[in-house]
Amino acid sequence: MGEDTATSSRRRPSTGPRGPRATFRQLLPYLFEQRGHLAFIALLSVLGALFSLTQPLLVGGVIERVQQAAPLDWMLWALVGVVLASALLNGYQHYLLQRLGERVVLASRRRLIAKILFLPISEFDRRRTGDLVSRIGSDTTLLRAVLTQGLVETIGGALLFIGALIGMLVIDPLLFLITFGIIALALVVVVGLSARIRPEVARAQEKVGDLAAAVDRAIGSIRTIRAAGAAERQQAAIEHEAEEAYRHGIRVARISALIVPVSFIAMQVSLLAVLGLGGYRVATGSITVAQLVTFIIFLFMMIMPLGQAFGAISAVNQALGALGRIQEIVALPVESDHDAELSPAGRILPLDAAAATAPAATADARTPPPAIRFDRVSFTYRSAAPQRVDVRDLVRGAGRGARRDAEAAPAPVVETPVLHEVTFEVPRGSRVALVGPSGAGKSTILGLLERFYDPDHGSISLHGADLRTLDRRELRAQFGYVEQDAPVLAGSIRDNLRLAAPEASDGECERVLRAVNLGGLLDRTAATIPAALDAEVGERGIMLSGGEKQRL
Structure with a gap:
């Protein structure tokens, strides 16, 4: 698969001020x-x-x-x-x-x-x-x-x-x-x-x-x-x-x-x-x-x-x-606002319906399409460049002027190309690992699968269905996603386990913990807390090791 891992930045001026000015008319809905x-x-x-x-x-x-x-x-x-x-x-x-x-x-x-x-x-x-x-x-x-x-x-x-x-x-x-x-x-x-x-x-x-x-x-x-x-x-x-x-x-x-x-x-x-x-x-x-x-x-x-x-x-x-x-x-669109417009089908479909209406991915129509397919996918990160002030200027007392100069300048937009014309397939029932140097786009591919972003060019399909035709909730329910830095929510072990499955019983929670080799965590907390699932994991999971965070 071809990837453009070289990071380049092209700056252009921001199209607007830092934020809109509110009017009294915009205040009225809060009162009414x-x-x-x-x-x-x-x-x-x-x-x-x-x-x-x-x-x-x-x-x-x-x-x-x-x-x-x-x-x-x-x-x-x-x-x-x-x-x-x-x-x-x-x-x-x-x-x-x-x-x-x-x-x-x-x-x-x-x-x-x-x-x-x-x-x-x-x-x-x-x-x-x-x-x-x-x-x-x-x-x-x-x-x-x-x-x-x-x-x-x-x-x-x-x-x-x-x-x-x-x-x-x-x-x-x-x-x-x-x-x-x-x-x-x-x-x-x-x-x-x-x-x-x-x-x-x-x-x-x-x-x-x-x-x-x-x-x-x-x-x-x-x-x-x-x-x-x-x-x-x-x-x-x-x-x-x-x-x-x-x-x-x-x-x-x-x-x-x-x-x-x-x-x-x-x-x-x-x-x-x-x-x-x-x-x-x-x-x-x-x-x-x-x-x-x-x-x-x-x-x-x-x-x-x-x-x-x-x-x-x-x-x-x-x-x-x-x-x-x-x-x-409040005026910003949520991620699903324009899904129907982006969908090739013109509307959002259930996964089964989308897969049934998708064209055959192989010469033999009886052969099921691959689980995942990337077809000539390109993607670029776009973000506003941060206003940077050197901490050394702050210590020397020159930070105020530096800050004013940074705020007076138009906010540029930085474009960072990550993927270019990427094509690959993941067959059903297979186990695939993405291997490459840091910044090559491995995490980006997973983010595109979860539709955290949409590709600039090309298409991505799941069981033959274009991701853009699928409801985001149903799509994300097909994946088990663990972030690279393994964030853990402050709260109990139970709170984290039930994040995506709020109806899960305590027995199910304990079984899944032992299935990912976290039985030792249960045994360790049970010695001090009657209900081991009530053990607090600390802010950002500080009470857990790095491996325990990822498995949890």
């Missing part, structure tokens, strides 16, 4: 999944706004009765009841919002997990494990802030805001115009600042992903790192990633911090203007003391939903920055 709960919380928010709007009116009535030396009767008790009811509603609403936020995070994590586990293998070749983990853990938590920091509360807040505006306008139009002008100016400033948060959050989350990837790489290779005396250099590299995440996080904090004083200044200036001008208008008899107090309470009620709106604007922009990274993965 919880529309029933959202509607109930919005109703509570509206009720809370109505209770709040009655408070200034009751306070004004109490002041007028006190000035007139009239009995308060029911009015004082009504004010106390309204305040208590409003507080209880707000507390219950806060709990529901927190719970709803956790639901949104859970739904987004489920969506990401369901996508990541079924991505094409080529995506895992070019993406770092730590970055994918960071998207599930860190990025999704930012979606919670959309609900817990004011977005839903703005529904009732809008009613409270409009009601307060009307109340202020009715009491004193002049005071209202001055107050509204100050707050409108503050709102323009806040919206402008918030627009700068989204790209900074996206960059900050990317740095968190870089940090997670660096830590994952170091921990996964900790024995090699220790043996090579490279722990200090790895520490420097990881600390650099942590500093980059910190630096971008500070940028987000700096922009967010500007929103707080703007809101505070707007509130203080509005209050001072109302007190100064309002006191003058009380002195001139334009309004009464009760009306001024009522106006001030309405002012606070107008500012409170504005604060919620400012927080919601900031939270939404932060969430959209993280959502861009989430959507980058």
Whole structure:
């Protein structure tokens, strides 16, 4: 069989940025999944706004009765009841919002997990494990802030805001115009600042992903790192990633911090203007003391939903920055999305049907086709070139500039041809070994059989059926696949044995272990654990030897 084992690289510029920018429309599906709960919380928010709007009116009535030396009767008790009811509603609403936020995070994590586990293998070749983990853990938590920091509360807040505006306008139009002008100016400033948060959050989350990837790489290779005396250099590299995440996080904090004083200044200036001008208008008899107090309470009620709106604007922009990274993965196709289009039959067939409809592979149609046939198969690995920064630059303190230069350059694509016009057959019932130097394509052939990849040219058949016509699950059920590095999942011996056969009994598990000469493993663990199959294998199977990992 002919193989091109020489590795060559041809670089070309990337066709797009590191990730798409999310829009508010893309955020809506995450919220609408919880529309029933959202509607109930919005109703509570509206009720809370109505209770709040009655408070200034009751306070004004109490002041007028006190000035007139009239009995308060029911009015004082009504004010106390309204305040208590409003507080209880707000507390219950806060709990529901927190719970709803956790639901949104859970739904987004489920969506990401369901996508990541079924991505094409080529995506895992070019993406770092730590970055994918960071998207599930860190990025999704930012979606919670959309609900817990004011977005839903703005529904009732809008009613409270409009009601307060009307109340202020009715009491004193002049005071209202001055107050509204100050707050409108503050709102323009806040919206402008918030627009700068989204790209900074996206960059900050990317740095968190870089940090997670660096830590994952170091921990996964900790024995090699220790043996090579490279722990200090790895520490420097990881600390650099942590500093980059910190630096971008500070940028987000700096922009967010500007929103707080703007809101505070707007509130203080509005209050001072109302007190100064309002006191003058009380002195001139334009309004009464009760009306001024009522106006001030309405002012606070107008500012409170504005604060919620400012927080919601900031939270939404932060969430959209993280959502861009989430959507980058969610938008990717899973490996089976285009199987029907790739199939020569135009559809996916069961193995028996595909084999029955396949043309005869030999001159004698009565002779069954070979178990496996490669016909002029060529394949090339394609991956994004990693951004490389020399660890020595990090130690010398030049890593930050080197990192910026690497990120500014377009991400190239590296093409590595592995197989070229490969043709061979494996007869039924035979035992065949692939022998060749490292990098010759032996593992690639097995990966093509499992359809982790599809060939660039040529065809591969199983019992005469083209692999592309077969359902991937049924195809993979025909093979027993053991990776070269023999990965073992953290958990028990039973967990690993049942990975592909979840219904297997303990007796079947023990029989298959002894069949592959792992009876000694059972006997060794049975001495310390009553159920030997419950023995933990450790992270990446560290409790097992290399041979035991492969056989398990």
